[in-house]
Amino acid sequence: MFLKSKNEEQKVSKPGVLSNGKSNIVKKAAISVLLISSISFNMAFAKESESNTLKEIYHIYTDGQYVGTISDQTKIQSMLDKKVEKSSSQYKNMTLTAGSNLSVVSEQVFTPNTNDETTLQKLEGLIEVEAKAFALSVNDEMAVYVKDIDAYHEAIRKLKLHFVSQDELNILEARNNTSNSLPELKENETRIANLILKEKVSGVTVQTAPTKIVSPDDAVKLLLEGTLEKEVYAVAQGDVLGTIASKHNLTSDELIALNPGITDSSVLQIGQELNVTVLKPLINIEVQYEKKVKETIVHTKKVEETESMYKGDTKVKQEGSDGQKVATYLIRKENGVQVGQSVVEETIIVEPKDHIVLKGTKVIPSRGSGAFAWPAEGGYISSKMGYRWGRQHEGIDIARPSGFTIKAADNGIVVAAGWDGTYGQRVIIDHQNGYKTTYAHLSSISAKVGQVVPTGTKIGVMGSTGRSTGTHLHFEVEKNGVTINPLTVLNK
Incomplete structure (x- = not known):
């Protein structure tokens, strides 16, 4: 509350606020000068007479707006004290004041004209009780009010503890208070290195409505979520997580994170309440x-x-x-x-x-050269081509090799690979130049029909399948559809 004399008010008031009052005072002063000039009075008597007739009244303003006039300014203080006392029971442990938006201008008049009761009633409705508080600002914009600087520090501490443990916070605080270098990290060790408030956070002592002051816990909630109010949605028929999330500008993952116990496979019940609050943190914490x-x-x-x-x-x-x-x-x-x-x-x-x-x-050549390599790993000819045992022997037999791998005698394409009656397991290669070769009585086959095989490619293993008297290779050569003696083309 500011109490000023009329003369003082002329120096600080906004132009026009008290212009009529000032005019009246000037006029009265002029009249006094005239009277004193034209009539001879004893000066001491005149001053005594003036003090006996002038009365002091008080013009009341709130936020620069005129409220009314009263005759006794102590009534204002009494009203303010009662208003603060009434609020004290509701807002305990707060330093309350009232009347910060109130100003009082005194004036001396000959004929007081005031209505104290009406003015005080009107004034009481315009006066707000305020509490001393500490405003926490983010990037120089007021974000939340707490009780005092201790509550401010407690809110910042709890904000940090939302993302780190008490032990980690203790380590950081101890590290900030020493210049010693950290010991070398051990293998498989993880430790906290830093915690950064990414926005500028500051505070200042202010006066504000006590209803705006929140606890450190609520301050943290507001800073992290952007609101103290939780928005709840009741599940309706046909709702699924995806549609509910979309309706409230959330992703399904964000909706699940807001509702512990809910998963993407949860079955929602009609009427079930879900938290759909869109979080807009005022402060971002980097750890x-x-x-x-x-x-x-x-x-x-x-x-x-x-x-x-x-x-x-x-x-x-x-x-x-x-x-x-x-x-x-x-x-x-x-x-x-x-x-x-x-x-x-x-x-x-x-x-x-x-x-x-x-x-x-x-590139694998599919056309034979006409020069045939020995198809086995060593060995000797145990039976030549010719008539034997009452029938024609259409090829040669190779037995007792040093190894049992059977190889393509020349470049060509495999046209047959499999079982063939008395031949047993046999492979036929077309050399694309009129020649074909047959490899019979194999114990196993490595080549496939359609496979291009260069000279020396393994096509199977020597065996004794089909009509055979022992382990050997039966080898035939055909030229332009006519079987010929292999020995005429083989290089041995």
């Missing part, structure tokens, strides 16, 4: 962690093409093996959600070894 781990460096797989091998053939040139490293990471979490990870330091313990496979690019 940084350091993590040191030993990790496997996965080896890479490479393919090298080579003309020294036929197309379709592959061979391992070098077996691969994984490496090992020790890496230190800086992990960043914003409002509890990881938003980044970067390597701070890395030490290679074992270098990885690439796995290299050779891939052939050489």
Whole structure:
């Protein structure tokens, strides 16, 4: 409450607020001067007479607007005291005041004309009780009021504890109070590195309505969610999580996060209440962690093409093996959600070894050269082509080899591979130049029909299937549909 004399009011009031009053005072002063000039009075008597006739009244203003006039300013203070006392029982432990928007201007008049009761009643409705508070601002914009600076610090502390443990916060606070460097991270150790309020947070002592002052817990809720009011939605028939989320500008994951116990497979019940509050945090908290781990460096797989091998053939040139490293990471979490990870330091313990496979690019010739290679691994001719045992023997038999692999005698295409009566397991190769070769009595077959085989390709294993007297290879050569003696074309 501000009490000013009439003369003082002329210096600070806005133009026009008290213009009529000022005019009256000036006029009265002029009349007094005239009277004193024209009539001879004893000055001492005149002053005494004036003090006996002038009365002081008080003009009341709230927020610069005229309310009324009273004769006794102590009545104003009494009304303010009662208003504060009445509110004290409701707002305990708060420092309350009233009348910050009130100003009083005194005036001396000859004939007082006031209505104290009406003015005080009107004034009481315009006066607001205020409490001393601490305003917490975010980026220089007022966000929330708490009781005092202690409540402000408590709110900031609880805000941090929403994202870190008490032990982690203690570690950070202790670290900020010392200049000692941190010990080296141990392998498989994770520790907190920093906590950052991403917005500018400040505070100042103010006066405000006591209804606006909240507890530190509510201040944290408001700062994190942007509201103290929870929006609830009652599930209706046909609702699913996706449609409910979409109606309220949420994703399904956000809706699930707002409702503990709800999953994407939950069956919703009609009338079930869901929290659909759209969170708009006023403050974002970034927490940084350091993590040191030993990790496997996965080896890479490479393919090298080579003309020294036929197309379709592959061979391992070098077996691969994984490496090992020790890496230190800086992990960043914003409002509890990881938003980044970067390597701070890395030490290679074992270098990885690439796995290299050779891939052939050489075109496989499907046309024979006309020069036939020995189809077995060594061995000798145990039976030649000709008449024997009462019938014609259409090829030669090769027995007692050093190995049992049977190979294509010339380039060609496999046209038959499988069982064929007395031949047993047999393979036929068309050499695309009028020649065909047959390989019979095999114990197993490696080639497939349609396969292009160059000279020396393994097509099977020597055996004794079909009509056979023992392990051997029956080998035939056909030229332009006529069987010929293999010995006329074989290179041995």
